[in-house]
Amino acid sequence: MMNLCYNMGADLWNLLRTGGSEMKLLICVLNDTDKLDELMIKLAEAGVKGATIINSTGMGRTLYNHQESALMNSLRALLDPDRDENKTIFTVVDEAQEKAFHKVMNEVVGDLARPDSGIIFTIPVDSVTGLSK
Template identity: 40%
Template sequence: MELLFFVMNQIDKLDQLLKDLSNEKKFSATIIDSAGMARLLADHDYLFGSLRALLNNSQVNSKTIFMVLEHEDVEHAVQIIEKNVGDLDKPNTGVVFTVPVSYVKGIVKKG
């Protein structure tokens, strides 16, 4: 099993992403509010003016979505994510990564 994390920058696309994930009976997720280090530093005036100017000050915090998935379902979940936010290799879309899970209890299998 894998724990997939998706740090979502375009939070206006969250509702549709969750709908698309829920259409697949095997996907369930937890969502938490998050913020990048550069954003927090900029908000607290720790960055020099020129670097601070590069950041989009109107951007609100991110959302971090995490899901415990079977290894074979990871690529499909990433496809759904990219369908909603665009190519993750492009700027300002988000970051996705997985870590191995060696033990899980309490997850009800769907579908």
């Protein structure tokens, strides 16, 4: 019974703290890393308050690299060192921020339906601690 009350209280607290908006973890893989700075500036202007960005590599690129010869890998690393990396962006957003993220991403990167442009998806978040309004 105590656990049920605690969970209901935590749910109510999260509902009040987020203004009733369901919070989501938005994950975005940006393939054109040259557009990262512009994307971050426009996201901040659109109300997305923070994000974590990590270097990442997709499965397709990893398999492609594995199939090439060591000489080709060395030459490509010298000529185009950033080719194998993309950026993965993590941010916790409400519904309005999610819509803003999609809009800005479309403005900066273009249509994500194009091959090798990027991907965005969200996962529901049950609770959030340490997020400022």
